[in-house]
Amino acid sequence: MSTVALPPLADILATARVVALPLAARFRGIETREALVFEGPEGWTEFSPFVEYTDGEAATWLAGAIDFAWNAAPAPLRDQVRVNATMPAVAASEVPRILARYDGCRTVKVKVAEAGQTLADDVARVRAVREAIGPEGRVRVDANGAWNVDEAERAVHALAAFDLEYVEQPCAEIEELAELRERIGYLDIPIAADESVRKAADPLRVARAGAADLIVIKAQPLGGVHAAREIVALAGLPAVVSSALDTSIGLSMGVALAASLPELDYDCGLGTASLFTADVVASPLVARGGALTLDRPRPTSADLDRVAATAQRREWWMDRLRRCYAVLELTPG
Structure with missing residues (x-):
């Protein structure tokens, strides 16, 4: 999984926002794509495993999100x-x-x-x-x-x-x-x-x-x-x-x-x-x-407010984040 040390959960929760993006056409059986985004030392990142995935599988997605927020990206070979x-x-x-x-x-x-x-x-x-x-x-x-x-x-x-x-x-x-x-x-x-x-x-x-x-x-x-x-x-x-x-x-x-x-x-x-x-x-x-x-998006609070998920969906994603974080805590290395 990620090569970065697991940051404190509180550091992730401090900036975590849940968004719901409408689609122009139905895709993978959905009309709205939900995601949880948060900011780390390297910038904003995303945790968005599809809703049907288990916590064990989704935890790898969280490792990927943390990697992008806490580790510097590799040097680019093309612009x-x-x-x-x-x-x-x-x-x-x-x-x-x-x-x-x-x-x-x-x-x-x-x-x-x-x-x-x-x-x-x-x-x-x-x-x-x-x-x-x-x-x-x-x-x-x-x-x-x-x-x-x-x-x-x-x-x-x-x-x-x-x-x-x-x-x-x-x-x-x-x-x-x-x-x-x-x-x-x-x-x-x-x-x-x-x-x-x-x-x-x-x-x-x-x-x-x-x-x-x-x-x-x-x-x-x-x-x-x-x-x-x-x-x-x-x-x-x-x-x-x-x-x-x-x-x-x-x-x-x-x-x-x-x-x-x-x-x-x-x-x-x-x-x-x-x-x-x-x-x-x-x-x-x-x-x-x-x-x-290679632009890295920097959303404003207003940007995220505009596509914010409902309170119920926000709580669902926050609970999922906590569960997947617990999986990573138990993952060797």
Whole structure:
């Protein structure tokens, strides 16, 4: 987890605020994204594990948040990071409206395999994206592990006509990814692993198993920028730095990670602030010319008041913070 000594809980609570950001389109089954933000010696940071995660899993996110607030970020190797647009599982007719929220992005990640939808819905959405960005644009799809191997093989064949850059987490299990990679190898469509890294007890297992061509890295869920950098180095695979639908504060953590990596061959999934209709700062960290700068947001009290969660949700998050902090207190090292 984090390499920083655990600060006193009181130091975190002193500045902790809970926010609720409305979305321009339903994403991951939610219409509002909640997060807890707080300030440390290095600046503002974010604790935002999804609400369904256990305290044990969420504690790693807290370690990542503390790392970003109390440890200096690694030296950057670039002054901006190119990012992709993210397309929720909307109807094909909604694609132009969502893409209009992104400035200059040459790559689009399209959510597929949404519960209650069909492969025909996915094909229509991906076709609409390809038509909107033209033949020079890059299209990647993300199934969040929802397909079995047969379903994934059938879907990849159906979507291959749209010149996919890669398919992200088509299946949930590493063994399934390895089998699918063998089945579709002749199509020359790479497989990216996300949940098989982010939610795994051993984030390097997918690389050792030869089950993916690249890995998707999220700083907060992996224990912070420094821990994520180490995973990238040990995996020996190309990496895409992505977000977990973070606020602009959380996105700046991902940008710090991406800017510090020696190699960054793919546009990163850090443009998701464009999906919010309000954010924690007046000038959100959104793509301009398809890229993000290394700016670290500094919200004012008024900024945070504007997107404050209800008192009930604030108490829920504060209780969660205390529980996860207790988990970290019991974590060796």
